[in-house]
Amino acid sequence: MSISNRKVVIVGAGHVGSHVGYALISQSLADEIVYIDSDRAKAVAQALDLTDATNYLPVRTRVTAGDYSDAADAQIMIIAAGPLPSGNQTRMDTLGQTIEILKEVTASIKKSGFDGIIVNISNPADVITHYIQHTLNWAPERIFSTSTTLDSARLRRAIAQETGIDQKSITAYALGEHGESQMVAWSAVTIAGKPLSQWREEYPDTFGRLDLDALADAGREGGWTILRGKGCTEFGIGASAAEVVRAIFYNENRVLSVSVLLDGQYGQHDVYASVPAIVGRDGIAHIIELHLTPEEQEKFDASCRTMSDNYQLSLTL
Numbered sequence: 001m002s003i004s005n006r007k008v009v010i011v012g013a014g015h016v017g018s019h020v021g022y023a024l025i026s027q028s029l030a031d032e033i034v035y036i037d038s039d040r041a042k043a044v045a046q047a048l049d050l051t052d053a054t055n056y057l058p059v060r061t062r063v064t065a066g067d068y069s070d071a072a073d074a075q076i077m078i079i080a081a082g083p084l085p086s087g088n089q090t091r092m093d094t095l096g097q098t099i100e101i102l103k104e105v106t107a108s109i110k111k112s113g114f115d116g117i118i119v120n121i122s123n124p125a126d127v128i129t130h131y132i133q134h135t136l137n138w139a140p141e142r143i144f145s146t147s148t149t150l151d152s153a154r155l156r157r158a159i160a161q162e163t164g165i166d167q168k169s170i171t172a173y174a175l176g177e178h179g180e181s182q183m184v185a186w187s188a189v190t191i192a193g194k195p196l197s198q199w200r201e202e203y204p205d206t207f208g209r210l211d212l213d214a215l216a217d218a219g220r221e222g223g224w225t226i227l228r229g230k231g232c233t234e235f236g237i238g239a240s241a242a243e244v245v246r247a248i249f250y251n252e253n254r255v256l257s258v259s260v261l262l263d264g265q266y267g268q269h270d271v272y273a274s275v276p277a278i279v280g281r282d283g284i285a286h287i288i289e290l291h292l293t294p295e296e297q298e299k300f301d302a303s304c305r306t307m308s309d310n311y312q313l314s315l316t317l
Helices: 015-026 040-054 092-112 125-136 148-163 196-202 212-230 235-249 294-314
Strands: 007-011 032-036 062-065 076-079 117-120 143-145 254-263 269-280 283-287
Touching: 007 015, 015 032, 015 040, 015 235, 032 040, 040 062, 076 092, 076 235, 092 125, 092 294, 117 125, 117 235, 125 143, 125 254, 125 269, 125 294, 143 269, 143 283, 148 212, 148 235, 148 254, 148 269, 235 254, 235 269, 254 283, 269 294
Parallel strands: 007 032, 007 076, 032 062, 076 117, 117 143
Antiparallel strands: 143 254, 254 269, 269 283
């Protein structure tokens, strides 16, 4: 009889890393979690706090603080290290600070013996994921980011609030950057399988009056509203990361909006951008190409240029 151990290493024991860990243990998605953080005491504290929680959860998960040697037999590594934007900073404005941290992280990964799947959360998510993949020189299918998985959830929430239809009945994707240049593929939005464009034609007095620009803004600005209100985001990203982990461990072939390395898809090359992709046991199984309108393609191209330019900058830092 073979019994596997679902092991996840989380690099970064701050707000995001801690809530990713809690989402994993509360949903029984990992048998073992190891926290790695430059602040060893914080990693120990988070591990102890989560271990206490497992006493009252359905399944016990072993949670410890460790180092990169503990990653050798892990299947998934989640990188959640780096600063939060402060003041009027955007996520992209934290690039230099995050790169300094990731230099040490990637050097440690190379020495660790880890050969699983890396899911990056550190911002600016798309550029940092590209930097990690470039530095490690691994197959891009094994290195991707949650990116607009969360923005897409915020977009669905905004649409649900305006239409009165539950967000789980809505399919909508924010594409491109997990940041200011992201865009919405409105031509691909469906409610109960019916394109939003049809809803707008059939119900001009309700759906027809939806302000699509305002809805896109609500999805993009959702994180900033939360950050301004309480100083961090944590629950949404924790649940988003847990969905990715579930898709990998259970080989769900789940379609999620994640940041992947584009090689010709959407007319883009050598840039990480968020698009719908099939996520399974081996990471990214397939990148799905939506048929964007010319206007949507132009906005997507602009977002990709932003990330490509900043990726080139990251290599000089």
